[in-house]
Amino acid sequence: MTDNNKHLVRVGHEFAAAMSDDTPIITIAKMVTELASALDVQTARSDALAAKLNDVCAENAAINKFIKDDCWIWDDKSEEYFDAADCMPEPPATDAWVNEQRATGATQVETNLRACYEEFPESSRDIVDECIQIAASTAAQLRGNQV
Numbered sequence: 001m002t003d004n005n006k007h008l009v010r011v012g013h014e015f016a017a018a019m020s021d022d023t024p025i026i027t028i029a030k031m032v033t034e035l036a037s038a039l040d041v042q043t044a045r046s047d048a049l050a051a052k053l054n055d056v057c058a059e060n061a062a063i064n065k066f067i068k069d070d071c072w073i074w075d076d077k078s079e080e081y082f083d084a085a086d087c088m089p090e091p092p093a094t095d096a097w098v099n100e101q102r103a104t105g106a107t108q109v110e111t112n113l114r115a116c117y118e119e120f121p122e123s124s125r126d127i128v129d130e131c132i133q134i135a136a137s138t139a140a141q142l143r144g145n146q147v
Contacts, residue, residue: 055093062089103142110135
C-alpha cells in the first residue's frame with residue numbers, strides 16, 4: 001500500500017475514533033475536509049493510472065492484431081511473402097510505463113542507499129555516493145525517455 005493510501009486509511013480511522021457526542025463540530029469538519037482532500041488526490045491518481053493503462057492496452061491490442069494479421073505480407077510483384085516487422089506499431093505508452101517502473105526501482109535503490117549511508121564504513125562512502133548518483137541519474141534518464 002502506498003504512503004498516500006496509508007495516510008488516507010489513518011485519517012479515516014482517526015475520523016471514526018473521534019466521532020462521539022462531545023466532539024466539536026469544527027474538529028469533525030476539519031477531519032472530513034482532510035479526508036475529502038485525500039480522496040480527491042487518490043481519485044485523480046487513479047484516473048491518471050487508468051488512462052495510462054488504457055493507452056497500454058490499446059497499443060498491445062494493435063501489436064497483437066499486427067502479429068496475428070499482418071506479420072507476413074504477400075507481395076504481388078515478387079509473388080512471395082515478406083516479413084512486415086518494419087511496419088510494426090510503435091508502443092510509446094507501453095515504453096513509458098516500463099520506463100517508469102524501472103525508474104521507480106532506481107529511485108528506491110537511491111532512497112535505500114541514502115537511508116543507510118551512515119552504516120557504511122567511511123572508507124566506502126565515496127563508492128556509495130557514486131552509486132547514489134548513478135541511481136538518481138538512471139531514474140532521471142528513464143523518466144525523460146532516454147534509455
